[in-house]
Amino acid sequence: MVIDGNLNKEPWTRAARSPRFCDMVTGEPGYFDTRAAAVWDEQNLYVAFWIEEPFVEAALTERDSLIFNENDVELFIDGGDCYYEFEINALGTVYEVFFVWQDAFQKNPRFNSAEFDIHNRRALTFGGDYDRQAKSFWRGTHPRGLRWAFLDWDFPGMRSAVRVDGKINDRSSVDRGWSVELAFPWSGMGALANGRSLPPRDGELWKMFFGRFEKLMVSGSEVSPHPAWVWSEHGVYDTHRPEHWTPVRFSDLTV
Secondary structure, three states, X not given: OOOOOOOOOOOOOOOOOOOOOEEOOOOOEOOOOEEEEEEEOOOEEEEEEEEEOOOOOOOOOOOOOOHHHOOEEEEEEEOOOEEEEXXXXXXXXXXXXXXXXXXXXXXXXXXOXXXXXXXXXXXXXXXXXXXXXXXXXOOOOOOOOOEEEEOOOOOOOOEEEEEEEXXXXXXXXXXXXXXXXXXXXXXXXXXXXXXXXXXXXXXOEEEXXXXXXXXXXXXXXXXXXXXXXXXXXXXOOOOOOHHHOEEEEOOOOOO
16 A cells, blocks of 8 residues: 555545544544554554644654654554554654563563664663652552663654645644554564464554644743643553553454
């Protein structure tokens, strides 16, 4: 499939879309409509986002900038003892990180490789979303504790594209929004497979996070934290909770 951000083509015109994204903590509907869909073939997992946005804006252009500080959509893929994070803004700027839970790092032989060498790769410790509580400041609030975050890990062969329906960074006119189209080759998911087939078999279950962060300004002040709208409610403001991500069951039925 050509990845060009155009979602007015098959299979997206036939694929079942998610419900309207909801607030990550409360489950209430998001202010603006956001939908996602996923399909697959023998080569790739494909993901699409439809994003309602009256004023499409983005400023970050350097790859692996902190895209979540402005408007973005995000996809996480759970690999059991690890997970992958992808973010993109309306300029098409991409941010990627690969996380490995530290409690499994020494026990699981699949991380004993140059790909996950914490001494020679750009790896940092990570405890979860921003936290200033004394009891969890160092290890975060997740029961599994810390993760190694590999900031220089890029998904092999990943393709992405964005289309804007309006005028980006121009508040003189009201926009309809923007769309994102992604392709992730199964050949690049070896570390995430966790014993599962690549490509998946009919009926296999994965967990993925589909989300959106929105930078809102009210009376000249930025709303903090940024509203987070997701496919599946978390009950807590923390995207890094695989147990709350959307269960994705693969089917060999043709769309």
